[in-house]
Amino acid sequence: MSKAYVAVDIGASSGRLMLGTLENKKLKLQEMHRFKNGFTKENGHDRWSIDSILDEIFKGLEKIKAAGYDDVTLGIDTCAVDYVLVGMDGEKIQNPISYRDSRTKNAMQELTSDLPKDYIYKKTGIQFLNFNTLYQLYEESKPDLEKTDKIMMIPDYIGYVLTGNAVTEVTNASTTQMLNLREGLFDKNLLKKVNVSQDQFPRLVESGTILGNIRHKWHKKYDLPETEVVTVATHDTASAVLGTPGEGEHWAFLSSGTWSLLGTELNVPENGQLAFKGNYTNEWGAYGTYRFLKNIMGLWMIQCVKKELDDKYSFAELADLAGQVKPFQQFINVNDDRFTNPDNMIKEIQTYCRESQQKVPETPGEIAMAIYSNLALYYANEIEDLNNILGYKLSTLNIVGGGSNVKLLNQLTSTLSNIDVYAGPSEATAIGNLIVQMITKNDVNNIGEGRKLIRDSFGVKKFVPETHKYADVLHRYQEFLENNERTTVQ
Ligand SMILES: Nc1ncnc2c1ncn2[C@@H]1O[C@H](COP(=O)(O)OP(=O)(O)O)[C@@H](O)[C@H]1O
Ligand SMILES: C[C@H](O)[C@H](O)[C@@H](O)C(=O)COP(=O)(O)O
Numbered sequence: 001m002s003k004a005y006v007a008v009d010i011g012a013s014s015g016r017l018m019l020g021t022l023e024n025k026k027l028k029l030q031e032m033h034r035f036k037n038g039f040t041k042e043n044g045h046d047r048w049s050i051d052s053i054l055d056e057i058f059k060g061l062e063k064i065k066a067a068g069y070d071d072v073t074l075g076i077d078t079c080a081v082d083y084v085l086v087g088m089d090g091e092k093i094q095n096p097i098s099y100r101d102s103r104t105k106n107a108m109q110e111l112t113s114d115l116p117k118d119y120i121y122k123k124t125g126i127q128f129l130n131f132n133t134l135y136q137l138y139e140e141s142k143p144d145l146e147k148t149d150k151i152m153m154i155p156d157y158i159g160y161v162l163t164g165n166a167v168t169e170v171t172n173a174s175t176t177q178m179l180n181l182r183e184g185l186f187d188k189n190l191l192k193k194v195n196v197s198q199d200q201f202p203r204l205v206e207s208g209t210i211l212g213n214i215r216h217k218w219h220k221k222y223d224l225p226e227t228e229v230v231t232v233a234t235h236d237t238a239s240a241v242l243g244t245p246g247e248g249e250h251w252a253f254l255s256s257g258t259w260s261l262l263g264t265e266l267n268v269p270e271n272g273q274l275a276f277k278g279n280y281t282n283e284w285g286a287y288g289t290y291r292f293l294k295n296i297m298g299l300w301m302i303q304c305v306k307k308e309l310d311d312k313y314s315f316a317e318l319a320d321l322a323g324q325v326k327p328f329q330q331f332i333n334v335n336d337d338r339f340t341n342p343d344n345m346i347k348e349i350q351t352y353c354r355e356s357q358q359k360v361p362e363t364p365g366e367i368a369m370a371i372y373s374n375l376a377l378y379y380a381n382e383i384e385d386l387n388n389i390l391g392y393k394l395s396t397l398n399i400v401g402g403g404s405n406v407k408l409l410n411q412l413t414s415t416l417s418n419i420d421v422y423a424g425p426s427e428a429t430a431i432g433n434l435i436v437q438m439i440t441k442n443d444v445n446n447i448g449e450g451r452k453l454i455r456d457s458f459g460v461k462k463f464v465p466e467t468h469k470y471a472d473v474l475h476r477y478q479e480f481l482e483n484n485e486r487t488t489v490q
């Protein structure tokens with residue numbers, strides 16, 4: 001039986017364990033376990049249930065063992081910015097708070113009142129999201145920080161629980177907005193600003209570092225395969241970018257899941273004035289690259305709508321209903337902070353349209369189309385911005401993640417952005433996670449070979465611009481955004 005690799009991909013809406021094996025020069029992917037993920041209110045904050053996530057990971061590994069895989073390599077990727085405080089006894093102090101929690105709503109404004117944004121951006125090159133780790137630590141409970149021995153980013157914490165070894169992997173560390181681009185270390189002034197010392201973070205490591213084997217104590221509790229843990233590109237978006245086939249010369253990616261992360265892979269950071277004004281980020285990638293991207297609200301909006309409709313419609317059915325509705329009946333700035341974590345997304349969208357004297361979407365199809373068509377418009381607007389900042393035209397857009405299944409959204413994006421879209425693979429994050437493991441274990445030579453393996457193993461669907469359609473819509477949307485400047489998530 002060929003070597004088995006396991007990607008643990010903890011997305012914001014679902015976690016999954018994906019088994020990867022190399023068969024006839026192709027990467028075979030099997031979903032072995034999937035579970036719902038999300039945050040719940042606990043001790044006054046929106047928190048991730050990290051112990052349930054760990055239990056699901058062990059359950060998934062038991063399924064893999066039961067399927068006949070006795071000896072696997074495993075990598076973990078999760079969302080960015082969030083962390084676990086680990087006390088002097090080596091145990092978590094409490095469940096990690098989600099970045100969508102309201103505790104940081106004023107933190108960025110307060111912290112940057114005497115530490116200017118351009119100073120922070122010059123040092124870190126990271127976009128201003130009001131929930132970056134820097135602002136979470138600024139708001140963190142001082143007594144809890146006092147009791148903290150180590151601050152571990154979520155995927156690093158999971159690796160620590162599994163193996164007993166603690167590290168801070170750099171792709172995720174960069175999302176803290178505390179990693180100094182030039183020095184490659186946490187910035188002393190930014191640490192001081194939030195009363196955290198350098199040694200409260202475990203040592204920084206690159207993706208592809210071997211972390212260790214799953215501890216004996218877990219083998220006593222669960223029927224697990226022998227498992228060696230590799231620290232992959234632990235920020236899920238970093239893994240998604242690695243799992244992008246990379247069609248075209250100046251290819252762009254859109255990691256389309258709970259979030260839409262739109263950008264391109266650079267070999268040197270771009271943290272100049274245009275990037276600063278456009279609030280673009282230089283999150284660290286694997287193998288010395290930078291993920292020059294922007295966070296866009298993403299399918300989080302559809303996820304909320306689906307839940308508010310009591311899951312009466314599947315995502316596919318919502319997309320079908322949207323396809324029966326004319327697009328662009330209202331303009332919405334999807335990055336308005338009001339959509340980050342509203343009590344009710346449907347009501348928030350309807351109120352937004354009422355306030356801006358626009359047609360109010362009522363039916364599930366109208367609401368879904370309002371979301372999809374405005375996401376597509378926002379993508380198109382940002383691609384124009386990206387071309388301007390980079391000084392060259394992005395030639396193709398690779399859409400990966402669950403959103404790559406939405407044909408309507410892929411087509412609208414291609415037409416509005418006037419760019420060829422390659423859609424898939426939907427599990428690019430898990431695939432990127434696996435590729436780093438395979439490179440680390442010398443089954444794949446490098447990321448170029450890895451991306452060829454992805455192209456050879458997974459079909460992508462091509463969408464080309466329908467140039468005769470929606471000629472002036474993007475221009476009217478850009479005017480709308482300018483005339484309706486509001487607080488955006490960034
Ligand atoms: N068949 C489908 N039709 C329409 N939307 C889909 C389909 N499959 C997945 N999606 C969209 O993809 C999203 C999940 O993408 P995924 O990358 O798995 O998210 P995450 O990693 O953040 O959990 C869903 O919220 C849904 O909007
Ligand atoms: C806050 C970060 O930008 C966020 O973690 C984002 O990178 C992310 O989680 C994307 O992953 P999804 O697959 O959940 O959209």
Ligand SMILES: [Mg+2]
Pocket residue numbers: 010011012236257258401429
């Ligand atoms: Mg994901």
